Amino acid sequence: MSRLLDIKNLSVSFVSGEETVRAVTDVSFDLCEDEVLTLVGETGCGKSIIAHAISGLLPPEALVSGEIRYKEKDLQSIPEEERVLLRGCEIGIVLQNPSRALNPLYTIGHQIRETILRHTEKSKEESHGMVAGALRRMGFSDPGIEMKRYPFESSGGMNQRFVIASSTILSPDLLIADEPTTGLDRSRIQDVITEFERIMEEEEMAIILITHDLAVARRLADRIGIMYAGEVVEMGDANRIFEEPYHPYTKGLFGSLPENGCVPIPGVSPPMSRIVSGCRFHPRCGKRTAVCERDHPQLGMIDDRYVRCHLCHSQ
Amino acid sequence: MNRAGLIGFAILSIFFLMAVAPWIFAPYDPYIRFTPYAEPGTDHILGTNDMGHDILSELIYSARASLFVGFVAAILATLLGVIIGIIAGYYRGWIEDLLMGVTDIFLMIPKIPMIIIIAAFLGSGIWVLILVFGAFSWTAIARIARSKVLQIRESGFVLSARCLGFSNRFIMAREIAPNLTHIVFPKFMLLAASAMITEASISFIGLGDPSMKSWGVMLSFAFTKGGLLNGMWWWYIPPGIAISVCVMAIALIGYSREKGADIGVRG
Amino acid sequence: MPLAVENIEKSYLRGHFRKVPFDVLKGVSLEIQEGETVGLMGDSGSGKSTLARILAGLDRPTSGRILYEGSDIHRMKRSEFRSYRRSVQMVFQDPASALNPMKTIGRSLEDVARLAGVGSDGIEEAVKEMLAVGGLDPEVLRRYPDQISGGQIQRIALARVLFHRPSYLILDEPTSALDVSVQAQILQLLRTIQKETGMGCLFISHDEAVVRFISDRVVRLADGEISSDEPPGI
Numbered sequence: 001m002s003r004l005l006d007i008k009n010l011s012v013s014f015v016s017g018e019e020t021v022r023a024v025t026d027v028s029f030d031l032c033e034d035e036v037l038t039l040v041g042e043t044g045c046g047k048s049i050i051a052h053a054i055s056g057l058l059p060p061e062a063l064v065s066g067e068i069r070y071k072e073k074d075l076q077s078i079p080e081e082e083r084v085l086l087r088g089c090e091i092g093i094v095l096q097n098p099s100r101a102l103n104p105l106y107t108i109g110h111q112i113r114e115t116i117l118r119h120t121e122k123s124k125e126e127s128h129g130m131v132a133g134a135l136r137r138m139g140f141s142d143p144g145i146e147m148k149r150y151p152f153e154s155s156g157g158m159n160q161r162f163v164i165a166s167s168t169i170l171s172p173d174l175l176i177a178d179e180p181t182t183g184l185d186r187s188r189i190q191d192v193i194t195e196f197e198r199i200m201e202e203e204e205m206a207i208i209l210i211t212h213d214l215a216v217a218r219r220l221a222d223r224i225g226i227m228y229a230g231e232v233v234e235m236g237d238a239n240r241i242f243e244e245p246y247h248p249y250t251k252g253l254f255g256s257l258p259e260n261g262c263v264p265i266p267g268v269s270p271p272m273s274r275i276v277s278g279c280r281f282h283p284r285c286g287k288r289t290a291v292c293e294r295d296h297p298q299l300g301m302i303d304d305r306y307v308r309c310h311l312c313h314s315q
Numbered sequence: 316m317n318r319a320g321l322i323g324f325a326i327l328s329i330f331f332l333m334a335v336a337p338w339i340f341a342p343y344d345p346y347i348r349f350t351p352y353a354e355p356g357t358d359h360i361l362g363t364n365d366m367g368h369d370i371l372s373e374l375i376y377s378a379r380a381s382l383f384v385g386f387v388a389a390i391l392a393t394l395l396g397v398i399i400g401i402i403a404g405y406y407r408g409w410i411e412d413l414l415m416g417v418t419d420i421f422l423m424i425p426k427i428p429m430i431i432i433i434a435a436f437l438g439s440g441i442w443v444l445i446l447v448f449g450a451f452s453w454t455a456i457a458r459i460a461r462s463k464v465l466q467i468r469e470s471g472f473v474l475s476a477r478c479l480g481f482s483n484r485f486i487m488a489r490e491i492a493p494n495l496t497h498i499v500f501p502k503f504m505l506l507a508a509s510a511m512i513t514e515a516s517i518s519f520i521g522l523g524d525p526s527m528k529s530w531g532v533m534l535s536f537a538f539t540k541g542g543l544l545n546g547m548w549w550w551y552i553p554p555g556i557a558i559s560v561c562v563m564a565i566a567l568i569g570y571s572r573e574k575g576a577d578i579g580v581r582g
Numbered sequence: 583m584p585l586a587v588e589n590i591e592k593s594y595l596r597g598h599f600r601k602v603p604f605d606v607l608k609g610v611s612l613e614i615q616e617g618e619t620v621g622l623m624g625d626s627g628s629g630k631s632t633l634a635r636i637l638a639g640l641d642r643p644t645s646g647r648i649l650y651e652g653s654d655i656h657r658m659k660r661s662e663f664r665s666y667r668r669s670v671q672m673v674f675q676d677p678a679s680a681l682n683p684m685k686t687i688g689r690s691l692e693d694v695a696r697l698a699g700v701g702s703d704g705i706e707e708a709v710k711e712m713l714a715v716g717g718l719d720p721e722v723l724r725r726y727p728d729q730i731s732g733g734q735i736q737r738i739a740l741a742r743v744l745f746h747r748p749s750y751l752i753l754d755e756p757t758s759a760l761d762v763s764v765q766a767q768i769l770q771l772l773r774t775i776q777k778e779t780g781m782g783c784l785f786i787s788h789d790e791a792v793v794r795f796i797s798d799r800v801v802r803l804a805d806g807e808i809s810s811d812e813p814p815g816i
Contacts (some may be wrong), residue, residue, distance in 0.1 A: 042762065042764070155626070185788060212761060258794065261795075264770055268734075471674035471682075475739065477667075478640065478669050478670075480668050480746075481670075481697055493685075518689070
């Protein structure tokens with residue numbers, strides 16, 4: 001399997017007035033074809049920013065350093081026209097807030113067809129068929145009706161599925177999905193998961209899935225990366241990590257699930273403008289020692305995964 | 316507030332100062348009679364009018380009347396509009412239908428002809444102007460306020476206030492109304508500008524109060540006393556510029572908040 | 583005394599030119615005992631929020647009764663109804679609009695205290711009490727809602743409604759917009775409060791695991807009707 005995406009030392013910060021917000025600090029990972037990497041974390045951990053950085057959709061005030069290589073191309077230095085061509089054709093993007101991604105003036109059918117017509121040589125009839133197929137797989141029993149709908153006529157959940165259909169219809173090599181199941185009912189989440197599973201089976205598509213829904217991550221991920229305060233704290237095989245988390249934050253996160261008794265992690269997530277010294281999680285960690293308060297841990301390999309924790313490495 | 320808004324604010328502040336303390340700026344009392352028909356010169360920068368009043372002093376003292384009419388009329392219209400809009404949007408049902416129906420009727424009535432008609436009965440004067448303007452210009456604000464209230468009334472904090480048992484009056488005045496400021500403020504400023512222009516127009520056609528000094532009255536006399544025919548630009552251009560600059564300053568302030576007025580935007 | 587819902591029906595008129603009646607609730611009956619947490623589940627469109635609103639006195643049903651202490655709330659005198667309103671409180675889902683964005687947290691809390699009749703010398707004490715209930719730091723008082731986190735907002739919302747010592751609390755997806763670990767904090771807080779006050783709770787959520795954790799009984803609503811009413815199970 002070749003490496004499709006290679007992220008090295010990616011850092012993103014925003015300056016607002018006197019404060020610098022370090023949204024993402026020194027994140028590195030790679031992604032192979034046909035692999036599903038899930039980035040999991042809570043609000044403010046930086047996972048969404050990474051999705052925006054790869055898609056090239058960060059606001060102009062963002063300060064970015066590091067490399068984002070897609071098929072050996074540095075995505076940050078290629079011209080905008082090339083990036084636009086990549087998006088939709090080779091890189092599919094599904095972002096939060098689907099209703100904003102859809103143009104209110106055109107029908108759903110028209111918008112999804114646009115993608116096909118723009119990037120390929122297919123005829124209108126062929127694209128019509130493709131759109132109908134995609135919509136049916138998203139759980140719509142009558143694609144004909146849905147294609148004539150306008151975005152404001154449908155619910156957020158429906159729009160979410162339209163957007164997913166629209167970004168996957170050309171079978172891109174890389175799909176970036178930022179919170180694709182947020183706000184959907186259980187049955188709709190199931191539809192989305194089924195569609196992702198179908199994609200994973202039938203197509204050779206690498207997927208970066210960003211979600212705070214651990215159940216979805218568990219179903220779909222090959223590899224999982226847990227993020228906290230802008231950093232990756234644990235990354236490796238998803239099944240292994242779910243079975244036996246190493247990092248104290250990962251343990252705390254899984255422990256706070258209702259299935260596991262809603263055991264809360266004490267304290268609150270740190271504001272991104274004030275970075276604590278040492279390990280970023282140490283104020284909330286029950287096992288912290290002097291080293292944790294002083295030295296910032298690096299991401300190192302233990303057994304089958306990467307962990308960023310002094311204590312884990314010392315065992 | 317963006318930069319354009321700050322410029323507008325600065326300009327308007329100067330006009331306000333002129334309105335409040337004209338003696339700081341004006342070289343003379345505008346009612347003193349000098350040599351009439353004087354051209355602009357070192358003694359009288361903008362010359363004198365047919366009564367011998369210094370035009371520059373007139374111009375500065377006129378700010379008071381124009382701004383007073385503009386803002387008081389706008390305050391009246393805004394208050395009426397906001398109150399009607401909030402009541403209609405909050406209570407809904409027949410109250411809303413009734414109030415919005417009334418709003419639609421008032422929307423159809425043209426202001427200036429109405430002022431003329433009422434002035435014919437009640438006599439001319441700035442209070443007639445202020446009251447009539449206020450009584451007929453609240454409709455746009457009422458519409459906007461109501462539509463925003465329809466949105467706000469379903470938010471958690473309003474529903475919560477109802478559950479907690481706060482009175483309807485409290486909810487409308489203290490929970491809903493403050494959240495309308497962002498939407499209402501630009502409209503208020505533009506109403507002020509509109510009222511100023513209406514005053515100028517009414518005074519210009521001679522229905523204003525001739526004994527008062529306002530830019531519209533100055534324009535009116537500039538024309539009726541032969542200023543245009545005799546090429547005495549210093550009679551009509553200064554008040555015209557004053558009105559335009561003042562209105563522009565108001566517009567700059569009114570449009571200065573570009574960020575959307577969603578609930579939750581405080582600054 | 584339980585809070586009883588008897589055969590509630592609710593229909594709206596939908597459509598622009600030709601108004602068609604749309605039945606959101608089609609004959610729903612259930613009971614909430616004191617000290618009990620009833621979980622209410624259902625997809626969007628099932629009518630659970632509508633039922634919650636009717637219970638909270640924000641909407642009227644098209645037919646059916648809500649019985650509180652044996653009396654039909656819609657036949658109560660104004661003062662009785664107001665006291666019903668006070669004893670059944672509601673917490674809403676979206677933290678972004680749960681508090682008045684133009685008021686500081688301190689102001690929002692003071693208003694609640696004043697409404698309960700607390701005099702100006704008692705306000706500070708009352709606010710402190712609310713902060714303690716919500717597990718909040720006093721420095722939050724000077725802040726506006728857009729400056730604090732979703733978890734803190736829900737704590738404040740809880741503290742506000744609990745000040746009036748309600749007998750029943752309706753929570754409409756209170757943690758759906760929160761992170762998992764924050765949700766855990768809020769749910770534990772809720773549990774503690776319920777144990778201390780003996781309130782009956784109606785907890786609405788679409789999340790199976792959450793409902794199972796917090797509820798004594800789970801009622802499922804589908805298409806405006808109750809499809810099941812049983813203990814959470816495994």
